[in-house]
Amino acid sequence: AQSVTQLDSQVPVFEEAPVELRCNYSSSVSVYLFWYVQYPNQGLQLLLKYLSGSTLVKGINGFEAEFNKSQTSFHLRKPSVHISDTAEYFCAVMYSSASKIIFGSGTRLSIRP
Amino acid sequence: EPEVTQTPSHQVTQMGQEVILRCVPISNHLYFYWYRQILGQKVEFLVSFYNNEISEKSEIFDDQFSVERPDGSNFTLKIRSTKLEDSAMYFCASSPSGTSYEQYFGPGTRLTVT
Numbered sequence: 128a129q130s131v132t133q134l135d136s137q138v139p140v141f142e143e144a145p146v147e148l149r150c151n152y153s154s155s156v157s158v159y160l161f162w163y164v165q166y167p168n169q170g171l172q173l174l175l176k177y178l179s180g181s182t183l184v185k186g187i188n189g190f191e192a193e194f195n196k197s198q199t200s201f202h203l204r205k206p207s208v209h210i211s212d213t214a215e216y217f218c219a220v221m222y223s224s225a226s227k228i229i230f231g232s233g234t235r236l237s238i239r240p
Numbered sequence: 241e242p243e244v245t246q247t248p249s250h251q252v253t254q255m256g257q258e259v260i261l262r263c264v265p266i267s268n269h270l271y272f273y274w275y276r277q278i279l280g281q282k283v284e285f286l287v288s289f290y291n292n293e294i295s296e297k298s299e300i301f302d303d304q305f306s307v308e309r310p311d312g313s314n315f316t317l318k319i320r321s322t323k324l325e326d327s328a329m330y331f332c333a334s335s336p337s338g339t340s341y342e343q344y345f346g347p348g349t350r351l352t353v354t
Contacts, residue, residue, distance in 0.1 A: 159341045163345075169347065170331060170348045171283070171331065171345040172345075173342065176341065176342065217282070219283075224339050224341055225271050225288075225290070225295075225335055225337070225338045225340065226296065227273070227288060227298075228273075228275075228283075230282045230284070233282055
């Protein structure tokens, strides 16, 4: 079945510390991967996407993610977080163009000063 | 920068009433979607729409739901007889073409059924 798993429902981290949010997806011949961010009481904003090519993708706000086909993972990283990064982060997958996006359950990132 | 807009931002309705949620997709986009997010849960796909037809729908999208593109700009989601469990944030999204992998999301409509 097509699915996305985010193992951590909450990740607390100190300001300026590095963070990694984990994501695994169910394998398929073709897969397109995304990370979305949802700030409190707001909609979904695309952070970054992997469609093809380089397995390391860079997004907005200093985030990056690495596509690992053998481990079916697409973990999100940031070397130094800021208070303003406090939000819910959703990993998502699409298995073909113009099809539905399947979202993970989300990881709440909380930043401590 | 063009964006997807949704109205209203918050709607409160009584159980059993009909509601219509409205979306204005980005103007040259051809594919349209509705998703919902029950409070504290993940975002779930409801339906996709292309060329005035439903192209895919989820198990959630039962007979009480319908979608329509009544004119060249609006895309609506109708819930015929609302239930308490329909309370959620509803997101509209649009995509420019069949070869696009990016969907642009609106800010959402929070539906509260009492």
